[in-house]
Amino acid sequence: MAQARAEVTRQRIIDAAVELFNERGFGETGLADVLQRAGVTKGAFYYHFDSKDALAVSVIDQFQIAIRDAFRKTIDPPAAPGLENIIRGTFAVARLIQTDPAVRVGNELSQSLGQVSDAGPRVFRQTSVAFVDEVKKAFGAGDLRDDANPDDVGEVIWIGVIGCQFLSAAIGDDLVARLARVWHVLLRAIVPEPSLGFFYEVLERSLRDNVR
Template structure:
C-alpha cells in the first residue's frame, strides 16, 4: 500500500472513530458535521472526501457492527452455541467498542423514524437463522420450530435486553442479562435432552477470545499513555 493510500485509510478510520464517538454521545439528530470533525481531528473537507454526508457516515457505522462476526469461535460450524456466542460478542462490543455501540444506537434510531429502515434488523435475523437452520438439521433445534420466527424473536429479545441494561446499569450487567435471556429461550428451542450441551453464558472458547481482546486493548492503552 502506498504512503498516500495509507494516510487516506488512517484519515478514514479517524473519521469513523470520531463519528462513532459523536453519535454514541448525542444520537444522529443532535450530532452535526462540526461535532464529527472535532472528534475526528480532521477538516470538513477531509470528511467530504471520504463520506458525502452525515447519513453516509451513519450507514457505514451501522454496517460496521458486522465486522465483529469473523472473530466468532467455530464460525465454520454454526449452531445453537454460535447463536448464543454472537449475542455475547455483540454485548462485549457494546461495552468496549464505541463503533459497535454507536452502530446499534443508530440502528435503533433509524428504526424509529417515520420511514423506518429494517435492513440491519433483517441482516441480524438472517445471521441468527443461518446458525439455527443447520442446528435444526443436526437435531439441536426442535423440528417444529420455525427458525425464521425464532431468529426474529432472538434479535428482538436481545435488542430489548441491551436497551434495558443500558438504561439500568450502563450495560454493566449486560452479559448476565443475555445469559438469562438464553436460559429462558433454550427450553423452547432445543430438545430437553440436549439443553445441557449449550452454555447460556457463552462458550469457553468465546471468553478466551474476549480475554485476549481485552488484554490487547489494555496493552495498546498503556502504550498510548
C-alpha cells in the first residue's frame, strides 16, 4: 500500500517534469519548479531521485519503453515480411514522438543528455543493437538485396531514423514527412529492384496510416 502510494508520487514528479521540460526546456526548469508543479516536498523528491539529472534519466527510460512498445506492436505477430514491419514500426514511433509530449520530451532529453549522464550512450547502444537485430531478421526473410551487408544496412536505417528524429526536433518540422523521404531513397539501396514497387506501396500506406 505504502509502495503503491510511493509509485504514484514518483510518477506525479515525472509527469510534472515532462510538463515543465515541454513548456520551458530542461535547462530552464529548476528543481523548485518541479516540486511546486508536482505538489511534493523536497524530502519526497529526494526519496525517489538523487538529482534533476536522475529525474531526466527516468523520463528517458519511460520514453525508451514507450518507443520500444510502439515498435514491437507493429512487429508482433510477424505476419508481414520483416522489412515491411520495420518500415511500419519507424512510422509508429515517429507518430508517437509527434503526438505524445512525454515521448517528445524523452526524445529531446536523450539527445541532449549525453554530456551530463551515461543514460544517452546506454539508450543508444541498446536501441542500436535491437534495431540492427530486426534488420537481420528481415534479411533472413529474403527482403534485402543479396549483396547487402545486414549489419551496415541496419546501421544506415537506424541512422536515418534517429537522424530524422534529431533534425526534426532541432528544426521543429514534420518528422513523418521527412522519414518518408529518407525511406524512399534508402529503399533503392537495400531491396532488390523487383521489390521496389511493393515497398514504395508499403511506404505510401504507412504514411496514410499516420495521418488518421
